[in-house]
Amino acid sequence: MSTLSLAQPYLAVLAARFSLMLQYRTAALAGFVTQCWWGIIKIMVLAAFYAGGADQPITLSQAITYVWLGQAFLALLPWQADADISIAAETGNVGYERLRPVDTHVLWLMRAIAWRVANATLRAVPMFGIAALLLPVIGLRAWAWQPPATLLASLMFALSITLTVLLSSTFTVLLNCAVVALKTRRASNLAPLFVNSLSGMVVPLVLLPAWAQGFLFWQPFAGLVDIPYRIYFGNLAGNAAFAGLFAQALWTCVFFVLGRAWLSRVMNRIDMQGS
């Protein structure tokens, strides 16, 4: 079997889901407005914090870019399990997933990737338009999303944000497994706590105390926000940037392996009683 036909089912699901997600324009618009609002609040808080005067590891302008990047790529954060799989788990339809002649784990991973990428694209593009292009034009350059530090930084960022998608998607599959195992979407309720606070979405990790930096850098969720954004504005460069990419790749592999093992375990245990 050629590679193409081997990949055919997964690519088809990826494409179908991507085009479906792009249809949810109203949700994207609402999300976009909310994200602008939170972006402004976070920037005001950071500005007040920087006005305090102490030396910080990143400049205010970098911190502001961090916030805009966070708002633009918010949809990449794995807060909850796949909505369709959650419904299927709750209604018992999830057994249907086993009727397809494909690897369920890879299929779920593709669905997660399509979902995250489509959602993030819908929000990142207008966010870039407003924060990076519009703000400087209307004289608010100090509050704008700055361009990447160097060409190399932008290439490394592209690689890093790709790893973010994979990291987030492999983690989403773990959430799917939790939801299927417990038959309720509430099984993934704890996820936002870790994902928000340990990724840097609430407070940029780099601004947290120096003694915690080692742990913060190497825990899995830094790869969702902190690592790619610091690569973007050059705070992580050279070896530090490679270490960041390595941390992202490492945790992606760990989640991938865990997801495969867990999925086969929950699928062997589903009972699907009644009809």
Place this chain on the structure above:
Amino acid sequence: MPQILVHDLTKRFHVAVRDPGLAGAFRGLVRRRSREIVALASIGFSLERGELLGLIGPNGAGKSTLIKILSGILRPTSGRCEVDGIVPWIERIAHVARIGVVFGQRTQLWWDLPVIESFELLANIYRVPKAQYSRSLEQLVEMMKIAPVLEVPLRQLSLGQRMRCEIASALLHSPTILFLDEPTIGLDAISKLAVREFVKTLNREHGVTVILTTHDMHDIEALARRVIIIGNGRILTDSNFEAMRDEVRGERRLIVEFAEDVVDIEFCGATLKSREGRTVEFAFDPSRSPAHELIASIAARHEVEDIRVEDAKIEEVIARFYSIHGAAES
């Protein structure tokens, strides 16, 4: 060699139980108890290629569980099961590529997608070659009469339209075995007929092996030559449908609409089955008391508006069968 072989198949589920009331809920926090449910108890049968098997039984009898094991979704607790020499839950991917499954109460098409897009996605998932896909699509669309709804998102379809699309979708990859779990549930008469006609053609002309569960005895009557009745996870009988019906033929029904209020309605050779106002239903055995004699004796004693003679319903026979074996839903 039979296509489907099931031997000594057992499936037990554990369900959580808790004592009633608030105290019970608190006790449940500390100590979880579970109860064992035996969905299938040592089931065994075999099926040849091209057969059409009807599975019937009360709710909770184990029919769906059996279908789910055969289709590779569930693992049995013990026992053997082979389909074309493959153990479904072990070589799952190879197995499911060759079967089609429809669960009448569930949907496998994408809710928000137009039907045709779901079909195309399924064709990709099953790696159906392009030419073969357009051929089976054309055939299925014509047989199921779904051409007008192909562009419509699934959620806007009626149940009947949806079920026809579901069945078509289960056949896009030309499976050699089709599992239908209550395919006619909730359908109107026309859709039921269409589904039955289609399943019949598929089985007789294309040689597809079909296992069908249903509560609708007309489905069985129209389709199945062989019937297995399941109750409490056991096979109660595995027989020819004709034989089962002949058993029923011994009893017929006489429905009389009297033109007057009748008090004494005892007739020799007929037993009273039910009575609603002036309409009374009797059961009788035509070999002992022929219908014309019975009618004559009734008409001689009362003013009669209308009289009809009917065969006993297969449902009643089955219901009697369940109660004899203590299999009725408890």
